[in-house]
């Protein structure tokens with residue numbers, strides 16, 4: 541095996557921090573043998589922290605309206621062909637009730653940046669879910685808001701917040717977003733969320749247009765610095781009605797390799813095998829788990845709206861009922877020696893501020 545890469549993997553696995561040059565080598569000199577070695581180490585860490593449990597998150601895509609215009613995203617405001625919908629509070633609560641019966645103990649409310657859902661409305665939804673399911677965690681994934689808004693959500697009982705940083709390089713960020721969105725603002729939001737005691741998730745797309753290994757290394761260094769509780773990564777997949785329609789998708793192989801590295805950099809991190817990973821390969825999510833991931837996020841949205849929340853083309857499970865996905869994923873995990881856990885699946889060493 542290429543010994544410099546193996547030595548770097550060993551150092552990471554032993555808890556050492558790698559510098560930019562070393563991370564570049566780890567990416568540039570990777571090969572299939574090194575990847576297998578990395579995955580073995582990543583699984584060992586994952587088994588020591590989480591055993592063979594896979595945590596379940598029920599994703600509720602509650603609004604497909606978005607005021608932003610990210611160049612990669614299928615629900616960007618300029619996509620006039622996108623079908624827009626909003627779920628009512630009652631519909632959201634029905635999704636949660638159904639999810640609860642299926643063993644879900646975390647609900648992720650995800651949507652575009654939709655001003656219709658004012659802070660007050662979000663607070664009311666979070667409160668209602670926590671009241672109906674006090675043993676469940678509520679995760680918000682609704683984009684950039686003010687620190688004051690985030691404070692209100694936390695006070696209402698929201699436990700976690702997902703806000704992918706998308707890329708930690710300002711030049712690359714500007715190639716993926718219109719000027720109204722900036723990396724500085726995004727980082728500020730993540731800092732606020734952490735300070736307010738949320739379990740925080742950041743993340744990025746793999747193989748997004750213009751991305752280089754240097755950018756990916758900046759992403760890894762950013763993770764080292766922020767120390768998020770969760771990291772969501774998945775391959776970029778083009779959407780036909782966006783400026784990036786003609787770009788190629790990110791690779792399975794590189795996504796898996798990065799999952800393995802992230803598991804070693806942040807041993808306790810909650811790391812999903814994402815729907816995008818399952819979209820670019822029929823057993824992508826299984827491969828993600830075997831590379832060190834420990835979370836899956838099946839869809840709990842009503843079937844009537846599923847095919848309207850398309851961030852990218854060919855998204856899987858848009859025709860399936862929540863129960864079907866739960867069963868399907870249970871089987872998929874069992875076949876590779878893992879088990880879906882009926883638990884909130886919190887970050888193991890939470891500071892006092894993050895406990896609810």
Ligand code: 5AD
Pocket residue numbers: 612613614704706743744745774775776777778779816851852
């Ligand atoms: N391909 C893959 N992932 C995407 N996302 C948005 N559009 C795409 C796409 N075309 C991801 C972004 C966002 C998350 C909700 O979905 O990283 O933060």
Ligand code: FES
Pocket residue numbers: 838856857860864865866868869
């Ligand atoms: Fe939805 Fe397999 S996870 S059908």
